[in-house]
Amino acid sequence: xxxxxxxxxxxxxxxxxxxxxxxxxxxxxxxxxxxxxxxxxxxxxxxxxxxxxxxxxxxxxxxxxxxxxxxxxxxxxxxxxxxxxxxxxxxxxxxxxxxxxxxxxxxxxxxxxxxxxxxxxxxxxxxxxxxxxxxxxxxxxxxxxxxxxxxxxxxxxxxxxxxxxxxxxxxxxxxxxxxxxxxxxxxxxxxxxxxxxxxxxxxxxxxxxxxxxxxxxxxxxxxxxxxxxxxxxxxxxxxxxxxxxxxxxxxxxxxxxxxxxxxxxxxxxxxxxxxxxxxxxxxxxxxxxxxxxxxxxxxxxxxxxxxxxxxxxxxxxxxxxxxxxxxxxxxxxxxxxxxxxxxxxxxxxxxxxxxxxxxxxxxxxxxxxxxxxxxxxxxxxxxxxxxxxxxxxxxxxxxxxxxxxxxxxxxxxxxxxxxxxxxxxxxxxxxxxxxxxxxxxxxxxxxxxxxxxxxxxxxxxxxxxxxxxxxxxxxxxxx
DNA sequence: AAAAAAT
Numbered sequence: 001x002x003x004x005x006x007x008x009x010x011x012x013x014x015x016x017x018x019x020x021x022x023x024x025x026x027x028x029x030x031x032x033x034x035x036x037x038x039x040x041x042x043x044x045x046x047x048x049x050x051x052x053x054x055x056x057x058x059x060x061x062x063x064x065x066x067x068x069x070x071x072x073x074x075x076x077x078x079x080x081x082x083x084x085x086x087x088x089x090x091x092x093x094x095x096x097x098x099x100x101x102x103x104x105x106x107x108x109x110x111x112x113x114x115x116x117x118x119x120x121x122x123x124x125x126x127x128x129x130x131x132x133x134x135x136x137x138x139x140x141x142x143x144x145x146x147x148x149x150x151x152x153x154x155x156x157x158x159x160x161x162x163x164x165x166x167x168x169x170x171x172x173x174x175x176x177x178x179x180x181x182x183x184x185x186x187x188x189x190x191x192x193x194x195x196x197x198x199x200x201x202x203x204x205x206x207x208x209x210x211x212x213x214x215x216x217x218x219x220x221x222x223x224x225x226x227x228x229x230x231x232x233x234x235x236x237x238x239x240x241x242x243x244x245x246x247x248x249x250x251x252x253x254x255x256x257x258x259x260x261x262x263x264x265x266x267x268x269x270x271x272x273x274x275x276x277x278x279x280x281x282x283x284x285x286x287x288x289x290x291x292x293x294x295x296x297x298x299x300x301x302x303x304x305x306x307x308x309x310x311x312x313x314x315x316x317x318x319x320x321x322x323x324x325x326x327x328x329x330x331x332x333x334x335x336x337x338x339x340x341x342x343x344x345x346x347x348x349x350x351x352x353x354x355x356x357x358x359x360x361x362x363x364x365x366x367x368x369x370x371x372x373x374x375x376x377x378x379x380x381x382x383x384x385x386x387x388x389x390x391x392x393x394x395x396x397x398x399x400x401x402x403x404x405x406x407x408x409x410x411x412x413x414x415x416x417x418x419x420x421x422x423x424x425x426x427x428x429x430x431x432x433x434x435x436x437x438x439x440x441x442x443x444x445x446x447x448x449x450x451x452x453x454x455x456x457x458x459x460x461x462x463x464x465x466x467x468x469x470x471x472x473x474x475x476x477x478x479x
Numbered sequence: 480a481a482a483a484a485a486t
Binding site (some may be wrong): 107134159162250252274299 | 480481482483484485486
């Protein structure tokens with residue numbers, strides 16, 4: 001097992017730059033692929049997202065680009081615009097001094113800007129197939145000096161029907177070049193493409209042990225019969241109080257509606273879906289990443305590819321259509337070794353989907369009951385206590401001591417502290433706690449539906465469908 | 480119904 005970038009053959013300057021951006025040791029895919037790529041071999045890399053594959057091809061490319069040649073020397077194709085942007089951003093991170101010029105080209109944005117970027121002597125181009133072909137046919141993008149060609153997420157590219165576009169581009173690249181394909185799977189169509197366009201490639205594979213990474217804490221809330229999901233969501237959000245969250249819904253319309261509802265409840269939320277223009281999407285993601293918005297309500301447009309650092313929660317307001325999308329969705333959190341929480345709202349209609357999901361991720365979701373006001377208040381008071389502890393360890397507190405001395409001529413210190421806490425409580429408590437009654441507790445009482453007890457679910461899922469004998473019969477027939 | 484990509 002290789003443990004340092006030095007031993008992979010990267011230059012000292014590159015390694016220093018890597019250290020500056022926090023890269024100390026190579027990931028498995030990097031350790032396996034970089035030496036071959038530096039040695040001039042074609043490589044097929046089988047690896048999922050989040051394994052560090054961008055650096056695996058970006059570092060050798062940066063190492064071997066000739067900075068004195070003002071022509072496109074590397075072309076990286078990605079299936080989505082989002083991914084193109086992210087790859088480009090990553091390359092810029094590894095290329096701090098900007099000696100090597102990188103541009104991104106994709107649809108939905110001004111083509112003139114991209115053309116002028118190419119004219120200024122771009123050496124690395126990252127792009128989506130459609131716009132790349134467009135620019136090739138306009139003559140704005142020339143590949144005659146190309147020495148590197150990379151296909152990122154090749155399987156996705158083919159799934160989305162880009163095979164003809166991709167072949168057209170590969171055919172226009174000089175034969176004397178180095179080529180790398182990265183793909184999560186190795187289906188026959190990929191193998192065919194590899195056989196056609198790569199020269200005696202070396203295949204490197206990184207095993208993915210689990211369908212869902214276990215640093216993501218997966219929980220579910222059962223939505224009582226007759227309840228709307230939004231009614232269940234609000235108290236859950238109050239209790240969990242996510243620092244940042246992606247909330248997934250099924251339709252664009254639902255995204256817009258839920259966003260208004262959250263905004264009306266005083267939350268920092270915005271929507272993200274296919275009705276938004278490319279620049280609107282980019283602006284929103286920027287605000288989300290800069291933590292100007294805490295929660296984003298999105299369709300499955302955000303299930304893959306979008307990366308937000310430190311995303312603490314993914315919430316499945318509607319369950320996804322496919323189990324694969326469940327894994328992609330929750331994979332937006334728990335990135336870069338951080339912990340994340342994935343919450344799913346389960347309606348009685350969703351039992352079947354839930355079982356498929358649990359089967360696919362090979363684990364049971366932990367069920368919790370919708371929090372009551374008392375629970376939310378308890379959690380909030382805990383948080384308040386933590387904040388007081390933090391203030392006690394600070395220094396700014398000293399400036400308030402004269403006030404306390406003055407008040408303590410009349411009152412006990414305990415009383416003064418409690419009064420101060422009450423003031424903070426009144427100003428900062430969640431909106432949910434200011435309502436007259438507890439709608440959750442009330443609803444449980446009124447409807448006669450027993451409040452679900454948090455259940456640790458073992459080998460089978462008995463509590464999911466109490467009294468429903470058909471459930472076990474269906475379990476055997478589902479695949 | 481939604482998503483991806485060239486307009």
